[in-house]
Amino acid sequence: MNLTGFRALTIREVKRFMRIPAQTILPPIISSALFILIFGSFIGGNVGEVEGVPYILFFVPGLVMLNVITSSYSNSAFSLFIMRFLNHISDILTAPLSYLEIVLAFVIGAVIRGMIVGILIFAVSAFFVELTFHNIFLTAFFIIITSVIFSSIGLIVGLWAREFEHLELFTTFLITPLVFLGGVFHSVEMLPEFLKGITYLNPFFYLINGLRYSVIGTSETSLLLSFGFPVFLALFFFGLTVYLFREGYNLRT
Amino acid sequence: MKESAISIKGLVKNYGKLKAVNNISLEIGDGEFFGYLGPNGAGKTTTINAIVGLLNYDKGSVKVFGNDVVKDYIQARKLIGFSQQELMFDPFLSVRDILLYQGGYFEMKGEELERRVEKLMKDFGIKKNENDTFRRLSGGMKRRLQIAKALVHEPRILILDEPSAGVDVELRHNLWRYLSRIHKEGKTILLTTHYIEEAEKLCERIGVINKGKIVALDKKEHMLKELSEQLIKIDLKEKINKLPKSLGKYKCDLNLKKGRITIKCKNAQSQVAGILRDLDKEGLEVINLDIVKDNLESIYIKLTGERNELNGL
Numbered sequence: 190m191n192l193t194g195f196r197a198l199t200i201r202e203v204k205r206f207m208r209i210p211a212q213t214i215l216p217p218i219i220s221s222a223l224f225i226l227i228f229g230s231f232i233g234g235n236v237g238e239v240e241g242v243p244y245i246l247f248f249v250p251g252l253v254m255l256n257v258i259t260s261s262y263s264n265s266a267f268s269l270f271i272m273r274f275l276n277h278i279s280d281i282l283t284a285p286l287s288y289l290e291i292v293l294a295f296v297i298g299a300v301i302r303g304m305i306v307g308i309l310i311f312a313v314s315a316f317f318v319e320l321t322f323h324n325i326f327l328t329a330f331f332i333i334i335t336s337v338i339f340s341s342i343g344l345i346v347g348l349w350a351r352e353f354e355h356l357e358l359f360t361t362f363l364i365t366p367l368v369f370l371g372g373v374f375h376s377v378e379m380l381p382e383f384l385k386g387i388t389y390l391n392p393f394f395y396l397i398n399g400l401r402y403s404v405i406g407t408s409e410t411s412l413l414l415s416f417g418f419p420v421f422l423a424l425f426f427f428g429l430t431v432y433l434f435r436e437g438y439n440l441r442t
Numbered sequence: 443m444k445e446s447a448i449s450i451k452g453l454v455k456n457y458g459k460l461k462a463v464n465n466i467s468l469e470i471g472d473g474e475f476f477g478y479l480g481p482n483g484a485g486k487t488t489t490i491n492a493i494v495g496l497l498n499y500d501k502g503s504v505k506v507f508g509n510d511v512v513k514d515y516i517q518a519r520k521l522i523g524f525s526q527q528e529l530m531f532d533p534f535l536s537v538r539d540i541l542l543y544q545g546g547y548f549e550m551k552g553e554e555l556e557r558r559v560e561k562l563m564k565d566f567g568i569k570k571n572e573n574d575t576f577r578r579l580s581g582g583m584k585r586r587l588q589i590a591k592a593l594v595h596e597p598r599i600l601i602l603d604e605p606s607a608g609v610d611v612e613l614r615h616n617l618w619r620y621l622s623r624i625h626k627e628g629k630t631i632l633l634t635t636h637y638i639e640e641a642e643k644l645c646e647r648i649g650v651i652n653k654g655k656i657v658a659l660d661k662k663e664h665m666l667k668e669l670s671e672q673l674i675k676i677d678l679k680e681k682i683n684k685l686p687k688s689l690g691k692y693k694c695d696l697n698l699k700k701g702r703i704t705i706k707c708k709n710a711q712s713q714v715a716g717i718l719r720d721l722d723k724e725g726l727e728v729i730n731l732d733i734v735k736d737n738l739e740s741i742y743i744k745l746t747g748e749r750n751e752l753n754g755l
């Protein structure tokens with residue numbers, strides 16, 4: 190194992206997004222603060238309690254999940270695509286780094302960004318509601334596992350993409366709609382019967398539900414699914430990414 | 443024979459119908475300075491990419507000091523320093539950081555790495571730009587950075603893909619001196635170029651590639667001797683209009699034009715004494731004699747059928 194090289198690449202990944210916080214960290218924090226202010230304070234008062242907690246506490250985990258997903262996805266998708274686009278990816282491809290080490294370094298960079306964003310959104314919400322965690326280790330678990338899933342997907346899209354627009358396609362048409370429908374702001378109970386069924390098919394629902402459980406302590410579905418499913422997805426996409434790197438998909442000619 | 447630094451066997455790479463590399467085999471010895479010469483599009487970069495791990499090739503095997511570049515890719519990559527043809531770097535990093543990260547990827551750290559980077563920046567004259575990003579560097583400075591970067595981890599093999607492209611004369615000569623020096627110190631160097639002068643000056647052995655195939659592979663001196671023809675030009679006092687009979691026994695191209703005899707063949711030079719004797723016997727007085735030797739340049743043109751726009755001047 191090339192620990193020194195792995196460390197260097199991980200540090201490079203973290204420094205990359207730290208250098209441009211106005212593009213990487215601030216936007217999700219600002220938009221979340223607005224959601225919390227408007228939905229939580231102004232509207233939330235009229236909504237009352239959902240699942241036995243103030244509305245604001247109900248949707249903050251959803252908001253965190255939404256932004257952890259987009260942050261970790263964008264981080265690795267853009268980082269890898271820019272390397273490919275500017276053609277300096279050969280630096281790491283000709284270095285004595287294993288494909289596992291390369292993918293892991295990218296993923297850790299994205300996980301760190303996901304965690305920073307998640308923690309900051311929780312911190313903002315603490316100004317508006319008394320924030321308590323049912324199980325903070327589970328909170329960390331769900332943020333990390335989600336970042337692993339979506340940074341791996343980000344790497345796959347970063348390999349596949351031929352233009353910058355391709356990276357956005359995925360967020361605009363897949364991630365954002367599915368996350369919102371997965372229950373960032375609403376509980377399944379609020380939905381008509383036929384939409385409930387569909388929600389259970391939405392993978393994002395389980396992620397949101399899992400994180401929400403770690404905060405408020407109640408779950409809308411089987412906990413086993415909310416744990417098992419993300420772990421399965423993380424292993425699957427991470428493994429697929431390492432495989433694509435090993436095969437040199439769009440990396441070697 | 444010394445252990446092979448690079449061993450390529452039956453390498454094939456197709457891009458659709460195009461045979462970019464068509465069954466190439468090549469051994470480069472430990473400590474050798476090898477020149478890989480060929481016109482644009484011949485397949486030089488494709489071959490290099492196979493060695494450094496940037497190519498999924500279709501057939502064949504490539505080994506670096508016995509390590510297969512696919513199966514034992516980590517071991518193989520440790521031994522190689524690679525300077526790419528294109529000058530692209532991480533746009534977020536300063537010159538100094540580019541070198542530090544490169545060292546990091548190659549398992550260097552701390553004091554040792556700092557010292558190495560300092561030394562290389564001085565050796566390559568890029569110290570004054572250490573805090574600039576690469577976009578602010580001139581083409582020549584980028585090339586220096588590129589080669590310095592290849593050397594950070596003190597690799598046993600240095601692979602340079604067209605290091606002289608877009609580089610001014612002074613830098614080119616500095617670079618040649620530097621390469622000669624590290625070669626003397628024992629480094630194996632593989633250099634691709636389409637500057638014949640470069641290969642002729644530096645390399646011990648030369649492979650000429652054209653259209654994906656190696657068309658000549660030999661020690662430089664041999665290649666010059668084996669492939670070079672000489673042209674002897676003889677001016678006679680007497681304006682004759684028929685070639686002297688006695689010259690017929692030389693298996694050379696003979697020509698007579700305006701009283702000047704030209705004799706062209708592989709070993710013409712060694713025949714000069716005999717030719718002069720024969721002319722003397724026929725009572726022809728020689729007033730001028732000129733021998734023109736082929737250089738690598740003209741050999742190259744014959745092999746590849748290409749006149750290089752840069753060297754043809």
Ligand SMILES: Nc1ncnc2c1ncn2[C@@H]1O[C@H](COP(=O)(O)OP(=O)(O)O)[C@@H](O)[C@H]1O
Nearest residue numbers: 442457462480481482483484485486487488489
């Ligand atoms: N990625 C690629 N896709 C298709 N054709 C390629 C690719 N890379 C190189 N080629 C073709 O392969 C041939 C050899 O290219 P290359 O090895 O770069 O030549 P050289 O380095 O000798 O100039 C050229 O005809 C080139 O156009």
Ligand SMILES: [Mg+2]
Nearest residue numbers: 486487527604
């Ligand atoms: Mg080339």
